[in-house]
Amino acid sequence: MTKTKYDIDNENQWCPGCGNFSILKAMKQAFTKLKLDPDNLLIVSGIGQAGKTPNYLACNMLHGLHGRALCLATGAKIANHNLNIVVTTGDGDCYGEGQNHFTAAIRRNIDITLFVFNNQIYGLTKGQASPTSAFGMKTKIQQNGTVSSSFNPLATALVNGAGFIARGFSGNIEKLSSTMVDAMKYKGFSMIDICQPCISFNKLNTYSWYKERVFDLENNGHDNSDYKKALEIVHQNEEKIPTGIIYKKPGIPFHERLPVLRKQPLSSYVFPESELKNILGRA
Amino acid sequence: MTKTKYDIDNENQWCPGCGNFSILKAMKQAFTKLKLDPDNLLIVSGIGQAGKTPNYLACNMLHGLHGRALCLATGAKIANHNLNIVVTTGDGDCYGEGQNHFTAAIRRNIDITLFVFNNQIYGLTKGQASPTSAFGMKTKIQQNGTVSSSFNPLATALVNGAGFIARGFSGNIEKLSSTMVDAMKYKGFSMIDICQPCISFNKLNTYSWYKERVFDLENNGHDNSDYKKALEIVHQNEEKIPTGIIYKKPGIPFHERLPVLRKQPLSSYVFPESELKNILGRA
Amino acid sequence: MGNDITILIGGAAGYGIQTIGNLLSKACHNAGLFIFSVDDFESRVRGGHNFHVIRISNELLSGPSLKLDILVAIDEKTYLNHKDELAPNGIILCNDTGDDTKMSNTTSHIPFEQLARDAGGKIASNTVAAGVILAILGASFKDLEKLLQAQFEKKGKKILALNLMAGKSGYDIGKTIQFYRSFDFNKSNHSNVVMSGAKAAALGALASDCRFFPFYPMSPGTGVIVNASAFAEQFPLVIEQAEDEIAAINMAVGASFAGVRSMSVTSGGGFCLMTEGLGLAAMAEIPVVIINAQRPGPATGLATRTAQSDLLFTINASQDEFPRFVFAPGSPKDTYNAVKKAFHLSEKYQVPSIVLMDQFLIDSTRTEPDDLKIGSEHESFLLSDTKMYQDEPYLRYKISDSGVSPRCTPCSGPFLVRSTGNEHTPEGLTSEDPENRNMMVEKRFKKVKHMKKEMKMPSLLCTEASFFLTGWGSSKGSIIEACLTLREQGIDASWIIFEDIWPLDEYKLKKILRNKKLVIVEGNATCQLGSLIRQLTGIDYAFSILKYDGRPIYPEYIIEKVQQIMGH
Amino acid sequence: MGNDITILIGGAAGYGIQTIGNLLSKACHNAGLFIFSVDDFESRVRGGHNFHVIRISNELLSGPSLKLDILVAIDEKTYLNHKDELAPNGIILCNDTGDDTKMSNTTSHIPFEQLARDAGGKIASNTVAAGVILAILGASFKDLEKLLQAQFEKKGKKILALNLMAGKSGYDIGKTIQFYRSFDFNKSNHSNVVMSGAKAAALGALASDCRFFPFYPMSPGTGVIVNASAFAEQFPLVIEQAEDEIAAINMAVGASFAGVRSMSVTSGGGFCLMTEGLGLAAMAEIPVVIINAQRPGPATGLATRTAQSDLLFTINASQDEFPRFVFAPGSPKDTYNAVKKAFHLSEKYQVPSIVLMDQFLIDSTRTEPDDLKIGSEHESFLLSDTKMYQDEPYLRYKISDSGVSPRCTPCSGPFLVRSTGNEHTPEGLTSEDPENRNMMVEKRFKKVKHMKKEMKMPSLLCTEASFFLTGWGSSKGSIIEACLTLREQGIDASWIIFEDIWPLDEYKLKKILRNKKLVIVEGNATCQLGSLIRQLTGIDYAFSILKYDGRPIYPEYIIEKVQQIMGH
Ligand SMILES: Cc1ncc(C[n+]2csc(CCOP(=O)(O)OP(=O)(O)O)c2C)c(N)n1
């Protein structure tokens, strides 16, 4: 592996062969392309294998609780919207425990970029079903197979007004990193749901399973400004997995919706001592 | 008002003129049509004005926490799937605090009926924005208007596989009660999002505002088995509000997905003492 | 004691009872009088039985009162529920509904609604009532006129005229009513403030340079947010309604990490949902302030009522152990100061601070001498001069003597800021190493020694007394007043009031409490402060005066219970 | 003491260390020997450094041990981390990697991987290791053969053959290694059980007629669910993964309301999210059982490690106050009984029960005499004969002397069952009336007097001793063992072990603890049991032996600390 400035001297705890390594690589490539220095980058994450990601990168890091990465990121972005914030999270983290924050972030159009490492399984806790697990998939605990149909994150995002929706595949690093670059350039909430084989626990959605199914939307002439087409694509069933930008439309990010933030980042105001004195006098 | 067997001697605490009274009436009508005795009916609710509903009805009641009615109802239904369970909840309760449970109930296809009293506002807590409040609506706290786009509950339900999706309007009791009957007859998870004017706090979405916009899908020859049509309808913007059953398709409810529940309700098994002794011997 | 009367005004929700209270309180404030007012309302928007009790005096009031000098019964329920609380010589003003069975020497029937209708609209009947009361108290019509002008100007000429007319007819009737006391409304120079706890908390946060208020609505906490949002135009503030309380606390932590002071406000059920995030703040050593505005539980309990029953929960909330600050102010002014202290110390020690309030403190309003100051609480502990980290590595969780490590914000210099809720190395990398774990637990707990020194010991009236009314938080005023009254009755009582709650120096506390007969007074059923005192010092209390019906503790209640205890 | 040795086997995650442990433990169990085994693993799926410590004896073991008689180092890290824990005369088996610098009298190099590869696949190197160890311990190859057959039969002939071959070559090498002890593997008649705490908890729930396990995965709690799910085919069980912990607790409450006993299992962070639902169960008086499987925090802390640090949080969790049961079993068998008791009493008193476990207790396995009984714990307290309610009204929250009201399930008769988390009347209608509120608070707390009588006081070895090692929960075994060892050394120690934690009768407890020199032993940094004892009785402890590095408390650790305290 070539060295990058995002490398860090910390033992990686993922299973050898895990799809996450490729995502990590794609991220480094994307940051390099964006000329984003480590000290100018904040990665916020939840708990899970995906949540460990910023531990393996030279970057500013806020590694929080299971399911709550988007809340932390939203707070940080409101505090200082000059920050470049990427959130790394898992399918359980983001669509399970944290699902309420997922739609809330979309509705706020908070200007951060979300990477969901979607291995369709709870990896770190050793293989329980996740919201994106296929209906009927068997696990140690779901011995007769899951009995819930799976959650459709991209459709949920789309119908609730998300302005940048993409899917990636850890098996195509080049493509993934270029989608990442586009997502990070987008002004507003952007998300990439990334197909990621978990070699230890997901024996159904394996590398080759994905490999056989993924195709590139761009090569198929997809017009990602077309909402109706996007709606069709997010409804596509498992047999064909479209990757690339599914939908993109410009929107007003959260920090431009509030007059106080339009002026300057919240963190950069000076303490309004005299105004305050005025008020206190009249309390 | 004519007396029904669902009446109860308890002071109603809603504001005089609130849309909830009509929903309550529609519920009584629906139960009457279904010949459901009060002692054969369980209403589970959250916290909010809508959550108070079972307090004003003769029925079995489980009045829980803000946001968690669907969880309680799911537990009760798994315990005894012979129960007839209706959930009454508000837009804040169900799409805000409790949103994660909303999609989970859909994915389980748990056989209960959900009525969301959607007044597009937090009523009981005196008028803050809710997830369904119109973008830009002003409130005491959202003084410059809300800065989040609104949540689309019906579209979210549809794209995540819900099998019975309807909208109602408190201003049309007859229609509403007949939709309620259909919803309760449906085997699986059914929901009605009910437009309900909050006269105290929502000065935008008033009775006449709704009245001008609602129309009846049935009168317009809507085929509610058509997913594509349904998808269009749930995307319709505020100017036209379709009511009636938007989408309906048969599915296998949760309690028929598990072998143990297919046999009989969980609560009606006898304690398996001898099997247990076998196991303990081998522990 | 000075001139001191109490008025209760009761009626249905939506009637505007609170508006009457506000008018009275403004009139009194303008005249330099002191008030203490309490709202009592049900968990509903209209109807039901609500009331407002306002106590007025020409001297500073420490507590509320329930001995009614004037009972204004807009509805029947008010009359029935409160007539027995009338003081000797007290008077009753009843809405005239045609039925005059209640008529007596002390009871006047006043057609509030009819007069308002005559003036142009039933809606102004609360203005009629305000007029009657102000006349009785001795205010001039000019005083009332000024107030109405200020209040209704923005609403247009018609509404203003209607209210002026309604006020006048009420005032005229009031003038005909005999009452045994009156106040001097001509004084005006004073430097008092009238505030609710909710407003004081909002101001305290602003004075601490808090800029971000992520919250999820929950009574009685929402009042603080409503008050803060009144300043959102003039100040660098973002008041953001979160999708739930979990989001609120995590958004606060995220913003604080990025350098903006943040506070969330909630009540018990919401605080439950915040406990995990509280632990994250503690583990990542990110400052955050939470107001837990208590109300009766368990669960939804009595949503619009008051309680002091989350003390032990607040101190022990969240898995495992970590230093935290807990404050429980006793009045609005104390609240202002407690919130400032909460921010200051949270930032100084990089630990979470919790301010325990309750519905009574949040919603009740009182006059206090104005010394709301802007101190140094807003000054930042963030490292701004970070040049040294160009040479030496920056360690977010550097081991230090005090346990406090250098805190920088992300992307503020040529170094990396790495925070995590997992156990971590000084660099902020997750680590499972047992030695590192020990070092980090010890680092975090090193702070406690210093934190204790920041805390005020409980206040005492005097150190020698035959017993000590011992309490905390919002019942401070009632305890003080009860104590003073008892002393007037020749009973040798003192008080011990806790405002800084956690962490306390056990040895100092033991010294203070040793050999004292403690009578614990608090708004819960299990005597939590008593348990806490025993936990910290081993010292047991002698008696407890508890109240858990969801209503505030009034001085009269304490006095009655003390007399019971003493076998009077 | 009997023949008693300890073996540590360490290597990377994913290597199958646990399988070796299981084979050893089965072989020992078949021979009527006693084991105590502990797993130590990192929060990762493969790689890193994991180890398994198994202690084997021909007598009942109360605690684990860290004095290694055999160290099996599959990787270098194991050798480096643990070589200093070797007992005198202990031996080391190292994976042969060509480098023989570590070779010594006590160290044998064994090519585990090479032998496995020779047998047909590297994957079987753990079987090689098991073979080596069993040979050293004195088992016959037949013993090993039987076990391998049972283990690999289902996996097909090829895999079975491979493992038999691998086991044989390990066994043959083992036979050549000198070791100073061996066991009798020919005994076989015994009535012991080998269980982990996780399995015991699952069995306890089944024996209590628990049928519904809604849960959200969280280490170390998930183990209980994995164990329960093994019985999902044969029993009327629904094991449902919830969308989050909030859903899990509320689903449990909903099911319990509808008449099915339910339990959820979680750890600290998930328990935080459950606290609001806990309060709902309390307010609505709906029985529910929760296992809080502790791990080090705050926040995510050390996800796969152990701690005893949620004691005070668990007792005080959720807003306001309510009766609850808290148990902290000390071994798997105790866990079985505690879970049964938790269900029984939760149903009897209609209050929530919490069982405090921890990663050490959940994951460690030990042999205990089999007396797992099915008692009356599964018998229902639900009213089934409800004929009387055809005449008199059914009052779900009827006021009674004991505080317990008649519980029926909804739709089970011609009456209405109405439950709510708001304050309510006996009928279950929400009510804000202060008298009703007082009555209901008092009704709920009436139960406590009776609840206390159900609780076991802490156990003591003897009532006179120069000091008392005082602890709770999972460290029971280590405390007992340390105590017995100290007594053998002539030190007059006793133990005091709490298993029933809350509510306790303060007076009885005071009697027991009075005038005793308490040395508190627990897995946290602030001495929570010490605080709790002081809170309940005012009695202070003399010393504390605390451990908060995320690892279990071993007897050796206690002994060392006692000796330090005594100035040895
Ligand atoms: C409140 C809480 N609940 C549960 C857990 C346990 N937990 C840690 S990671 C995880 C799931 C991880 O799944 P996913 O988000 O898909 O990430 P992956 O490991 O697959 O990348 C869970 C349930 C936790 N840490 N906190």
Ligand SMILES: Cc1ncc(C[n+]2csc(CCOP(=O)(O)OP(=O)(O)O)c2C)c(N)n1
């Ligand atoms: C955990 C928690 N958070 C907040 C609240 C306060 N609360 C009660 S009702 C409500 C919102 C009600 O809005 P909605 O669900 O739309 O019902 P409505 O009153 O409009 O019918 C809130 C926030 C609560 N009870 N519990």
Ligand code: SF4
């Ligand atoms: S468990 Fe799965 S997701 Fe986690 S590191 Fe291993 S392969 Fe990757």
Ligand code: SF4
């Ligand atoms: S506040 Fe609104 S929703 Fe609530 S009762 Fe009044 S009108 Fe109805």
Ligand SMILES: [Mg+2]
């Ligand atoms: Mg995953």
Ligand SMILES: [Mg+2]
């Ligand atoms: Mg609403």
